[in-house]
Amino acid sequence: MKYLIPIIIISAVAFSICYLFFLKEKEQTTEIPILINLDIKHPNHETMEYFLNNYEETIRPTKVDWRKWEKEDLIKQRYAFITEESQTSLYLVFCKTQADATTIGEANFSPKTDSQNPYFILGINNTNLMETL
Numbered sequence: 001m002k003y004l005i006p007i008i009i010i011s012a013v014a015f016s017i018c019y020l021f022f023l024k025e026k027e028q029t030t031e032i033p034i035l036i037n038l039d040i041k042h043p044n045h046e047t048m049e050y051f052l053n054n055y056e057e058t059i060r061p062t063k064v065d066w067r068k069w070e071k072e073d074l075i076k077q078r079y080a081f082i083t084e085e086s087q088t089s090l091y092l093v094f095c096k097t098q099a100d101a102t103t104i105g106e107a108n109f110s111p112k113t114d115s116q117n118p119y120f121i122l123g124i125n126n127t128n129l130m131e132t133l
Helices: 004-029 045-054 098-108
Strands: 059-061 075-083 089-095 121-125 128-132
Touching: 045 089, 089 098
Parallel strands: none
Antiparallel strands: 059 075, 075 089, 089 128, 121 128
């Protein structure tokens, strides 16, 4: 009987240590999704972050050699993304007003100015301009 309590304590400690190693190994094998955080102070940034992080495909930031855009002085910030599965490019542009977003979209992404790639979708959501290729 005098050895029973130390055996129970040693068994409990050994079990706890094994369980902690199991949890640590499980953490290392679990894929952590990449969350997109937009580095901008803008009324719509949280809505856009939610969209980017909860879209049906995984969206990742990508580097773009930004060409000169007409009326680019109306842009507060712009970002480029790509979807993993369909490889669709997405440009997200933050502007001060909806009129600014409309002006930039019409100046840079109308079919008459983008004859090289007429297959794009342009969307304006309040003060945000989104263009996909």
